[in-house]
Structures are given as C-alpha cells and as structure tokens.
Amino acid sequence: MKLPGSRGAVSGALIDVLAGEATDLPTGRAPDDDEDLQLALFVCYELAYRGWDGVDDAWEWHPGLLTLRAELEDHFSVGLRELTGPPVAADPADVPHLLAEIVAADDGPSLSGYLRGRATRGQFREFVTHRSIYHLREADPHTWAIPRLGGRPKAALIEIQADEYGGGVAPRMHQELFKQTMGWFGLDLAYGAYVDVAGAPTLAVNNLMSYFGLHRRRRGAILGHLAAYEMTSSLPNRAYANGLRRLGGDPAATAFYDEHVEADAVHEQIAAHDLCGSFAAAEPELSGDVLWGARCALAVDNVWARSLLGSWEHGRSSLRTASN
Structure with a gap:
C-alpha cells in the first residue's frame, strides 16, 4: 500500500520520515x-x-514511532470518552444482558435504511468505497485477541473468526467476498486503495479496532467491540443486500451481505454469551471494559454514518478530494 498524502503537520511529518x-x-x-x-x-x-x-518493517517497533503512537492514542482516547464516558464496572453475570441493552438503546441514524430504499448507485458506491478500508482486512483487528484469551472465550472467538476467514477456503473469506461487491461497482480491489479519499470518521472506525486489538490491556474492549458488531449486523446487511438488488446488483455483488445475514445471526449469540459472558466470568475486573468497547463501537460508527448521510443530504460526495 502506498503512503497516503498528508492532512496536517503531524501526519505530514510522520509520512515524510517513513x-x-x-x-x-x-x-x-x-x-x-x-x-x-x-x-x-x-x-x-x-x-x-x-x-x-x-x-522498512522495522518501523513497527521503532521506539520513537511507538512514543508518537502513544501520544496520538491519548488524543484519540480523550475523544472516545467524550463520546461515551469512561468504562464503568459491571456485574460479570449481567454482561450478556447489558450488551443487549446497549444495542437496543442505540439510536444512531439508519444508514442501512437509506441504502436499502433511497441511495443512488453513486452513493452506494461511495459507501462500499469507505467500507473497503475495513472489509479488505475484515476480522484481522479482532484476531489480535486470540492469543490473549484461554478456555471458552478463546474457543468462542476462534469459532467466529473461522467463519470470517471462510473456514480456511480462500474464496469464502469475507475479505474476498467483499471484492466481488467492489468489482460490481468497478472499484480498485487493491488493499488500502482508498485511504486518501476516506475522511476522519472512516479512519476512526478502523483506528478504534486497532487501538483495542493491538493492546493486551484492551482485550475486554475488543471483545465488546466485536460483540456490538455481531449483534447489530444481520438486519443492516439484509438491507444492504436488498438495496444492491434494487440497483440491479447480481448474486455475486450481494454475496458478501447475504453471507452476513445468516452468519451473524448465529454469531450474535456466540459473541454475547460464549465470548463476552465467559470472558467476564473469567476476568470480572474487565467486565466494564467489555461494555465500554461495545459503546465505543456503536458511537464511532454513528459518527461515521452521520457524516455520510449529512454529505448526501446536502448533495455532496462523502469522499475526500484534493481540496479537502
């Protein structure tokens, strides 16, 4: 993936060094x-x-770069707490029920409803462009948690992730299925091809997963994040698939979304109970982090959805250009 263009003093200086x-x-x-x-x-x-x-791959562990990353994460963390508040302690036995309450209370904008019934082909293409930043590495951020777990939570996470990776069959990997959707829209299938046109809300959705996944101390939050995704995925993906069919999408174009309708209906229960519930029982001190991760996932996604819908409502593209 090519280094992107800068967007300010810090990103510009970092990119120049790399x-x-x-x-x-x-x-x-x-x-x-x-x-x-x-x-x-x-x-x-x-x-x-x-x-x-x-x-050079050695930059991954360069002390100076890790110092910079930690400073940036501090800024990011402040923003997350402004959106959701800090983690709050919870009874481990209540975690599955509380996750369901968090999901039920979410009042974010219905991006899926708009895409199902109103979006133009160009708007749907923009949506797919934004989502390519994550879907071409789908499941990878959550996989960081596997070696940090044991017993039942580890087995539950592997069960979910195995489906995400197509059960070991490359064409069935969700990352690969998404390329079919991109191909139908004539998009560039290269990994990270659209980083330069993805605005801050899109990058924040991806950064949240990395922030949780790359830190062992955030292992509760990354599980809560995954649970929120799995528990809110089935119905929106049905809407996305139907929206694509409305626009003439063929079975190859809708396969990614159709796959998630079925798979995530199963994953929802695994994520809430076998994964997060058993993790909270094993590490009760991190129960609050699980719930915080779920709240953060929904809040950051809602900011992103509002940014897309707001652009479209004003007749603008939701993608960045050289001038913005």
Whole structure:
C-alpha cells in the first residue's frame, strides 16, 4: 500500500520520515485537527498489518514511532470518552444482558435504511468505497485477541473468526467476498486503495479496532467491540443486500451481505454469551471494559454514518478530494 498524502503537520511529518524524506518524528506535537490525528494514527497502525510500500518493517517497533503512537492514542482516547464516558464496572453475570441493552438503546441514524430504499448507485458506491478500508482486512483487528484469551472465550472467538476467514477456503473469506461487491461497482480491489479519499470518521472506525486489538490491556474492549458488531449486523446487511438488488446488483455483488445475514445471526449469540459472558466470568475486573468497547463501537460508527448521510443530504460526495 502506498503512503497516503498528508492532512496536517503531524501526519505530514510522520509520512515524510517513513518515506525517508525527513528524520525527526513529530513527537510532542498536537495534531492540527481530527483529519490529521486519524490519518497519523492509521499510518502508525498499518505498520502492524501489511505495512507501507518502501517502508522498512522495522518501523513497527521503532521506539520513537511507538512514543508518537502513544501520544496520538491519548488524543484519540480523550475523544472516545467524550463520546461515551469512561468504562464503568459491571456485574460479570449481567454482561450478556447489558450488551443487549446497549444495542437496543442505540439510536444512531439508519444508514442501512437509506441504502436499502433511497441511495443512488453513486452513493452506494461511495459507501462500499469507505467500507473497503475495513472489509479488505475484515476480522484481522479482532484476531489480535486470540492469543490473549484461554478456555471458552478463546474457543468462542476462534469459532467466529473461522467463519470470517471462510473456514480456511480462500474464496469464502469475507475479505474476498467483499471484492466481488467492489468489482460490481468497478472499484480498485487493491488493499488500502482508498485511504486518501476516506475522511476522519472512516479512519476512526478502523483506528478504534486497532487501538483495542493491538493492546493486551484492551482485550475486554475488543471483545465488546466485536460483540456490538455481531449483534447489530444481520438486519443492516439484509438491507444492504436488498438495496444492491434494487440497483440491479447480481448474486455475486450481494454475496458478501447475504453471507452476513445468516452468519451473524448465529454469531450474535456466540459473541454475547460464549465470548463476552465467559470472558467476564473469567476476568470480572474487565467486565466494564467489555461494555465500554461495545459503546465505543456503536458511537464511532454513528459518527461515521452521520457524516455520510449529512454529505448526501446536502448533495455532496462523502469522499475526500484534493481540496479537502
């Protein structure tokens, strides 16, 4: 993946260093704005995934870069707490029930309803473009949690992740199925091809998963994040599939969403009870973190959905251009 263009002083300085055009990392400097913050954090995190073209893999563990990443995470964490408040202790036995309450209380905008019934082909194409940042590495952020668990929670997470990775059959991997949807819209199938046009809300959705997944101390939060995704996925994916069919999408184009309708209906119960419930019983001190991870997942996704719908309602593209 090519290094993206800068969006401010911090992301620009970081990218220049990784590209070999500068030597001083921008530690101790506050990001200019959320675009600068989210891009800089995304660039740092990608070093732990598939990396950047021409950038030495050793940067992943470079002490100075980790210092910068920690500073950026502090800024990100402040924003998360402004959205959701801090983690709050909970009775481990109540975790599955409380997860269901969090999901039921979510009053975010219905992006799926808009895409099902009103979106133009161009708007749906933009939606798929945004989602490609995650779906071309779908499940990878949550997989970081596997070696940090044991017993029943570990087995439950592996059961979910095995489905995400197509049961070991490459064409059935959800990452691969999403390429079929992208192909129907004539999009570039290359991993990370659309980072430059994805705004801060889209990058924040991805950064949240990495922030939770890459830190062992956030293992409760990444499980809660996954549970929130699985518990709110089946109906929206049905809507996405029907919206694509309304626009003429063929079975290959809708296969990704159709797969999630069935799979996530099963995953919902596994995630709430076998994964998060058993994890909370095993590590009761992290029960609050599980619930916080779920709240963060829904809150950050709602910010992203509002950004798309707001753009479309004003007749604008939801994608970034060179001028913004």
